[in-house]
Amino acid sequence: MKLRENSMKVSYYYIKDEIHGRPITETRHSDLSGLTEEYHPKRLSSKYAYVFIDIQIENEEKNIEQNEEALRLKELVDIPLDIIEEIITDQRPRADNYVDFLLILFKYLTIRSKTPNFELKEHQVGVLIRDNVVFSIHKPIKSLPIETVFRRFNKYPMKMAKGGITFLVTSYLDLIIDQMYHVLEYWTEMITNYELKTIKEPDESMLYDILKSRHYLLDLVKILQANREIINSILKSEIFSKEDVPPELDDHVRHLLDECDIVRDLLTQLTNMYYASDSAKLNATMKRLTFITSLLLVPSLIAGIFGMNFFTGQPYQMLIVVVIMVLIISILLIYFKRKDFL
Incomplete structure (x- = not known):
């Protein structure tokens, strides 16, 4: 060399x-x-x-x-x-x-x-x-x-x-x-530059x-x-x-x-x-998704209830189903409240 x-x-x-x-x-x-x-x-x-x-x-x-x-x-x-x-x-x-x-x-x-x-x-x-x-x-x-x-x-x-x-x-x-x-x-x-960038x-x-x-x-x-x-x-x-x-x-x-x-x-x-x-950004995304879900919840509920098929000749079938749904929701609400989930 x-x-x-x-x-x-x-x-x-x-x-x-x-x-x-x-x-x-x-x-x-x-x-x-x-x-x-x-x-x-x-x-x-x-x-x-x-x-x-x-x-x-x-x-x-x-x-x-x-x-x-x-x-x-x-x-x-x-x-x-x-x-x-x-x-x-x-x-x-x-x-x-x-x-x-x-x-x-x-x-x-x-x-x-x-x-x-x-x-x-x-x-x-x-x-x-x-x-x-x-x-x-x-x-x-x-x-x-x-x-x-x-x-x-x-x-x-x-x-x-x-x-x-x-x-x-x-x-x-x-x-x-x-x-x-x-x-x-x-x-x-x-660090100073990144602090500003982190916020944005x-x-x-x-x-x-x-x-x-x-x-x-x-x-x-x-x-x-x-x-x-x-x-x-x-x-x-x-x-x-x-x-x-x-x-x-x-x-x-x-x-x-x-x-x-x-x-x-x-x-x-x-x-x-x-x-x-990053967590705040994720929370904002989840907030938007929750808002969209809330908008679609009521129409979905109405469509779900009135879209069910019942046997003819039994006029109280729909009422019974609605009562059962309300009862299940009430039981879950009571359970979650006792467990401090709410």
């Missing part, structure tokens, strides 16, 4: 210099053809104070031994191939401490498509920290271009100069977490989206809880400086979990509203 020359995108971000204590940063984007020795991580780590390297991989080869991107990544990052496999395949979120590096597997959800076919997509990002270099390894993510990440870094240059690795990692993780706000915002908007005309596709949203919400809560555990565990690592960790990192996760509880309640209310509206 031949590897496409531009299949693996690599972006660099590093502090090049300082002027009056203010860091001057530089970014560079490349592909496989541009990975020269000058931009090898070992060279960059010895040359610059802090380096952030983002690597986007696209190869879908499942056999790790034949995945040329994985082999090239192993050479670039200098880690065992089995760890590369963990990063590029679906794994549970976690943080693992190795001898000379820290590996973080972070996950989040984004909106793949909206109504009428509402779907979310799960993303996995591997963050590897070694000395003064941070690697971000993931498949291409349209919702989080690397330029957005670099803009976040440049927004707080003094914090970056002071926090170093702690700032780079926590800012990046916080940016990933922020992506899930878009999902919750869409859910809130969807509920349909099965809407119920399908609601039930699917409840399933996705459970996945989102699991991911957030796992990510929160990761954040709490990595902050205990010696790599990070606790005083440079932004307090909003954990606050954002807790706020998202609180938002999930609100969305869960709204989805439950919306489900109940859908069934209530």
Whole structure:
């Protein structure tokens, strides 16, 4: 299998210099053809104070031994191939401490498509920290271009100069977490629209989206809880400086979990509203059928009585039949009333 020359995108971000204590940063984007020795991580780590390297991989080869991107990544990052496999395949979120590096597997959800076919997509990002270099390894993510990440870094240059690795990692993780706000915002908007639609005309596709949203919400809560555990565990690592960790990192996760509880309640209310509206619609249909039946009842009764055949010469036959009918109806009325059916 031949590897496409531009299949693996690599972006660099590093502090090049300082002027009056203010860091001057530089970014560079490349592909496989541009990975020269000058931009090898070992060279960059010895040359610059802090380096952030983002690597986007696209190869879908499942056999790790034949995945040329994985082999090239192993050479670039200098880690065992089995760890590369963990990063590029679906794994549970976690943080693992190795001898000379820290590996973080972070996950989040984004909106793949909206109504009428509402779907979310799960993303996995591997963050590897070694000395003064941070690697971000993931498949291409349209919702989080690397330029957005670099803009976040440049927004707080003094914090970056002071926090170093702690700032780079926590800012990046916080940016990933922020992506899930878009999902919750869409859910809130969807619920509002569906509430109005439920009152007017509920349909099965809407119920399908609601039930699917409840399933996705459970996945989102699991991911957030796992990510929160990761954040709490990595902050205990010696790599990070606790005083440079932004307090909003954990606050954002807790706020998202609180938002999930609100969305869960709204989805439950919306489900109940859908069934209530559907039941009201059924009741309206039954009401119309009952009205039509009532209109036809009297003519049917008259036609039934006067359409009966009796023996000739017995004038009281019809009266006897009517009395028996009234008697049966009276007995049933008394029975139902005693049973509280009326």
